[in-house]
Amino acid sequence: MANNSNDIQRSALPIPDLAYTGTVTYDATSPDTKYPPIKRLLPPEGAPNVLVVLLDDVGFGASSAFGGPIHTPNFERVAAAGLKYTRFHTTAICSPTRAALLSGRNHHTVGMGGITEIATSAPGYSSVRPNNCAPLAETLRLNGYSTAQFGKCHEVPVWETSAVGPFDHWPTPGGGFEYFYGFIGGETNQWYPAIYEGTTPVEPWGTPEEGYHFMDDMTQRAINWTKQQKSLAPDKPFFTYFAPGATHAPHHVPAEWADKYKGKFDQGWDKLREETYARQKALGVIPEGANLTTRSEGIPSWDEMDEQLKPLLAREMEVYAGYLEYADHHVGMLLDALEELEVLDDTLLYVIIGDNGASAEGTMEGTTNEIFTMNHMTDMEDAAFKLAHIDDLGTPASYNHYAVGWAHAMDTPYQWTKQVASHWGGTRNGTIVSWPNGIAARGEIRNQFAHVIDVAPTVLEAAGIPEPSTVNGVTQRPYEGTPMNYSFESVDAPERHTTQYFEMLGNRAIFHNGWTAVAIHKKPWLASDHGLDDDVWELYNVEEDWTQTNDLAAQEPEKLAELQRLFLIQAARFNVLPMDIRSAERINADIAGRPQLLKGASQTFHPGMKRLSEGSVLSIKNKSFTVTAAITVPDGGANGVLIAQGGAFGGWSVYLTDGKPAFAYNVLGLSTDFTRSEKVLEPGEHSLVVHFVYDGGGLGKGGTVTISADGTDYATGRVERTQPFLFSIDETLDIGEDVASPVSSDYGPSDNQFTGEISWIRLDLGDDNHDHLIDQQHLVNIAMTRQ
Incomplete structure (x- = not known):
């Protein structure tokens, strides 16, 4: 028998067990023996299932749902049943975005000012989520949700990733997920993945020759878990976090999916940006007056590329496109399963198409194997070698990544790419929200500013669950995001998330009341070579200049100064300071101040x-x-x-x-x-x-x-x-x-x-x-x- 779930005190978690205060008899057969029945903990009545889909390294201009060249019919299917958010933002890089998403707090607040591998002892950069910032999954679990995560987890501190743990920052048990099936770290070979079930390493069911691919495997696991959950506890909602490795490198995909795009990118990345820009205007995901930004400094034009390499470059993009469509297909399989179970209409669904902008980490020409670059052995991968291995791209014989020019094209119409938190190319990701039983609107666009920290408070408001004041005895820091629910039914609702800072590797920005002040410190493919005070700030009125093309810094010095000061206030408030652009010091664990698992010889x-x-x-x-x-x-x-x-x-x-x-x-x-x-x-x-x-x-x-x-x-x-x-x-x-x-x-x-x-x-x-x-x-x- 379920409880009267709306009458439960939910601000202190776990919900305390209340002692029985009635009469205790000597003999259980006495007519005075009366105990209330045990009641299962459930969320408030009407709380929806929640499915959050987070893609990896997909720019705003990739998916056809936002005007991109890559066919994503299932993302469009979700959009037709719900809303497209055109101004949804991430942190410009992987671990920080995921930590912010799952906690409802800014990435520096939860210690993820960088990736786990370069953590320091500074609170904003430690990679350790403090216990006063309980994750969303834990809050939902303690309110009666079933919780599961599938796919990528790159939030575990590096010294805690071994078999001895501790597991406080793994998806289970510390992250609040009752079930986890996926990989720990930034990426994995999709043909031969390093998988964990819970905290135990497990091996794939087969080889690539036998038809194995991790995207398919994790999808089948998610479907099976959901079917079991609804079979055994149909009245209990689920929270599923579905985070594929797609489309992070390596771009691994069955050849038939890549072959769908043969010849589709022979025009090159410059022309592709123009084509995407036109489609985006036609779709209404950017305003008619939005400008197409120029190619970001340091990125070569298509015409500058070696003619003999262009077939290889085009194939890199074909493989990437096939990989994204392959991911979309498997998201569709999961949606089909929810439809079959008749729970899709009562599921609050987020599809966040990328945890940052597209990745510019594949070199100017791309690579058949990232390990060449990582080992400073690119001399072994000359043009002749690359061309000889063109057919290996995407297969188990490669560990491939595409050229920087394609990444920039995937971020159309914006400047820059992943890692660059100062500009929208690094931080703006197309996002789709649907909840057929909770959102009346269908196929509409929302332009209100939103950020990944807004997801957690949105879910709690939809479920009727309050932010907890304490979790496991620890007083909680309030969520820093703004619920998006206000925008579900009103295209014209004034935006409520009016101030947001961005910072990554010294690249930084502040958004406030329709203006942005931005400073790029370093390019993704170059090291930091100057101090923060030498950075040049730009100023944009984004209400009039959607794509940050008209720098007003010289014309509006007072507005720029106001926003620079506001950035510093926000930076101090959310543990961004001291900003850390060091290199050697952050690699050396002793200097950085993080633990090391091993020492000795x-x-x-x-x-x-x-x-x-x-x-x-x-x-x-x-x-x-x-x-x-x-x-x-x-x-x-x-x-x-x-x-x-x-x-x-x-x-x-x-x-x-x-x-x-x-x-x-x-x-x-x-x-x-x-x-x-x-x-x-x-x-x-x-x-x-x-x-x-x-x-x-x-x-x-x-x-x-x-x-x-x-x-x-x-x-x-x-x-x-x-x-x-x-x-x-x-x-x-x-x-x-x-x-x-x-x-x-x-x-x-x-x-x-x-x-x-x-x-x-x-x-x-x-x-x-x-x-x-x-x-x-x-x-x-x-x-x-x-x-």
Whole structure:
């Protein structure tokens, strides 16, 4: 029996259990024995289901729902049943947008002034959400909602991402979600993803050859969870956060989806911007008088690009377009399931088409494999190489990203891209809201200013749930967003979110009563090279200048000064200060003041350990190292992987094949140096040792390999070149098998488990570390590309 849910005190969470104050009898059979029945906790009557869909790295000008060239019929389907918001904003980068969305507070308030990998001890940049800012999911769960998250989570502090937690900032349990199925970090290989169910790593059900893709997998999981939830608790609403990796790099998609767009982008990015701009005016998602901004400084024109590369560049965009349409298709599958369950009309649905502007992190020409750029090894990816691998784009044989020019085109009609919080190209994302049983309007446009922090208070107002004053005994900081519900029925309702600051990596802006003052500090592809006080501020009257094309700073110095002062007030209020444009200091955990999971020069692993991120493992790069494995070979011999780090696009592995020890070092998926023994490791206990002696003389050099067992040399070999910075963005170190894509071609992506017994494996580092030669700014660039 349900409770009278509207009479419950909901301001202090969890809702206290009230003691029974009636008569207690001696005998339960006494006629005076009367206890009220146990009542299930439910939200207030009429509270809707809530589904928030958040796409990744999609600019305002990508989706056909907002005039873009990419067919997104399911986004248009949602818009036809609801409202398009043309002035909805994000924070210009991934982790901060997600932290703000899920908390209802500004990103600096919840410690996410940057991405987790460059966190500092300053409150606004720690990556640690304070416990006085309980997430929306927790509030809904404690009010009787079922809660689940699917897809990307990039809000876990880096020192908490291992198997030992703590899990206070994971989706479950700390984030308030009862169920989580997805990946932790900025991106993952969509063909071979690093997946968690709850806090436990799990493996995909199949390989790409068997039809596996993470977008499809997470969708099926979401559908199955929803069907189970409605089967077992049909009167209990759900809150589902559906956050695909799409369309963040790598742009992985089945070829037939990319092939839909063959020839559609041969005109290049400049012409594409003009075409999109015309469609946007026709759709009414920008005013008739809005101007098309000029190409942002530093981005080459299409005509400037090498003619021989243009087929490759066009294919990059075809693959990206296919990826977005593929994501739209799967969102449609989820909507179909809700329709089948007859709950779609009673679901408050947000489709936020991008957590920031489109990504300009793919270089001026794009790449077949991001790891080239991250390892400063772009010399290995010249034009001839790229053209030779054009058919690999989007497939399991690539880890691809498109050129900066395409990113700018996807942000049409605005200036700049992701990372640039100063201009709308980095922060304005097309957003669609529908709730058929709660919003009467259909197919209409709303132009009121909104921000991602507005989602949480909107959901609570729709559900009739108050903001909690305390959660788990902690007094809560009020939401900083503005409910959008006022705009649901009125196109002319005066906007209520009238002031909003923006800041990311020194790029900053303030919106206030129809004006914006903005300052760009650095471009996404360049390092910071000057102080904040040297930045040039621009001023725009956005009521008259929708796209920020007419800089009024010189004509309106008093208005500019007023807004600059207001920015500083907001910055002080919301933990933006001190703004942090440092590079080396933020990479060095000791200087930055964040914890480190590992220290020392030796690490021991045990059977069953797997999915250990690079941050959870001592780094063997640019130095000598030794791997020692205490193993038992059974009668009949043994095969399989003892230890592997990385995958098909770079890594190393120690394994037995036909009973013979072997070591493989894979450089960027281009070449693999093998050291293989001709001698079989006989049955019995062994101490198998692989010793790598680094050549020295710089970063990424080669070295010599010796394989020995029980003091006897089995093989020697050479590694000609190593990866100096990163093996993989998402692939891991695994003991007893090599999960996801395989490092070595001597075994496949599955059934490569070691068939003997492992007692332990130890990794010891040499004392010839060359990491002091690393350009720290490059480490910052790696971190930013991974988010």
